[in-house]
Amino acid sequence: MNQKYALLFNPFSFKNGIELKNRLIMAPMTNFSSNPDGTVTDQEIRYYERRSEGVGMVITACTNVTANGKGFPGEFAGDTDEMIPSLRKLASAIKAKGSKAILQIFHGGREVPPELVPNGDVVSASDIPSAEGKPVPRSLDAHEVESIIRDFGEATRRAIEAGYDGVEIHGANGYLIQQFFSPHANRREDQWGGSLGKRMAFPLAVVDSVKKAVAEHADDSFLVGYRFSPEEPTTPGITMADTLALVDALSVKKLDYLHVSLMDFWSEPRRGVEDKRPRIEIINERVGDLVPVIGVGSIYTADDALAAIKTGVPLIALGRELIIDPDFVKKIEQGKESEIVTKIDKTKQEELVVPDPLWKAIVSTPGWFPGVD
Incomplete structure (x- = not known):
């Protein structure tokens, strides 16, 4: 290995003593490839096996904690x-x-396709659609809110029984947990909405439910992470100021990591702070001494990964690049970083071991992956 990249291969230890062999992680990515009954397919198993050897940790695609939380066709389930x-x-x-195996758990909220959930019942914090033409969700009542919070704990118990090394609470990308935190989606006037503090109540209650399940069913080696999107483009919407308040609250929950969901690692704040540094640097400076931060977003080369780790963010997640080149980590280890592929080769589905539904989505969506015009 070129010693220039040695930083990427330093082992990393979480506060509970669990050690990763390097600083590179497979990011959670929806693959649309499970069976209709919510079970994992052989294609998915092969896809994950192909990408699990080099990285220190794999975070799976999201799995729904309730039947009415299913966000995608071909999503594997964790609700029973x-x-x-x-x-x-x-x-x-x-x-x-x-590699360590982390199960990402979520509820799709107002983003679920009606045809995928019982009786087409789309729910959210309030009856506000995410965009014009999208389904108008039904506002959850207080009993249902409490029930879903418990469901996150139950899904965590199942992850423990299934042998995962941890769970990641998916509070990002516009799904239900983010909907409760968002002033766009959450117009409630009860204990679950209104002020910034009340909008944080649901995410923090989910964390408490998950931590309670871990305390009851696992030992200290079980990891709990939380993923969040730092801003929303809508007005009203989550701002960087809101997010800094949220990460302050999360940082005292004894989580094992915080995962910042970004399309571009280097993206800058829209509003809410007078700071033009990348969002990830602002967040890491704010809470990095209390809880490890994972950065992600458009990292395609060894030099991209090195520049990211040199910001002081201790862990770097790779999403699209591990689909484009599953041997990304191995090539750096072997001193072959110049051979890393950075654009999808549309002739190599079989070699890349990508399930049919995911492959069709990639090649038919211009701009999503480099190389797809």
């Missing part, structure tokens, strides 16, 4: 105990390749 064998199959495949 019947799903535990399926979840275990995936965890075992990832861990057999030497």
Whole structure:
């Protein structure tokens, strides 16, 4: 290995003692490839196996904690105990390749397709659609809110029983947890909405539910992370000032990491702070001494990853690049970083081991992946 990149391969230890062999992580990415009953397919297993050998940790695609939280066709489920064998199959495949396996858990909220949920019942914090033409969700009542909070804990128990090394609470990308935090989606006037503090109540209650399940069913080695999107483009919407308040609150919850969901690692704040540094640097400066931060977003080369780690962010997640080149980590380790592929080769689905539904989505969506025009 070129010693220039040695920083990327320093082991990393979480506060609970769990160690990653390097600083590179597979980011959670929806793959649309599970069975209709919510079980994992053999295609998905092979896809994860192909990408689990080099990285220190794999965060899976999101899995719904309730039946009405299913956000995508072909999503694998974690909402009933019947799903535990399926979840275990995936965890075992990832861990057999030497990587830690983290199950991402979520509820799609107002973003779920009506045809995927019971009775087409789309729910959210309030009855505000995400955009014109989108379904108008039904506002959850107080009992339902409490029930979904418990469901996150139950999904965590299933992850523990299935052998995962941890869970990631998906509070990003416009799904239900973010909807409760967002002044766009949350217009409630009860304990779950109104002020900034009340909009944080649901995300923090989910964290508490997950931590309670870990305390009851796992030991200290089980990891709990939280993923969030730092801003929303809408007005009203989440601002960087809102997010800094949220990360302050999360940083005292004894989480194992915070994962900042970004399309571009170097993206700058829209509004809410008078600071033009990248969002990730602002967040890491704010809470990095209390909880490790994972950065992600448009990292395609060894030099991209090195520049990211040199900001002081301790862990770097790779999403699209690990689909484009599953051997990204191995090539750097072997001193072959010049051979890393940075654009999708539309002739190599079989070699890249990408499931059919995900491949069709990639090649038919211009601008999503480099190389798809």
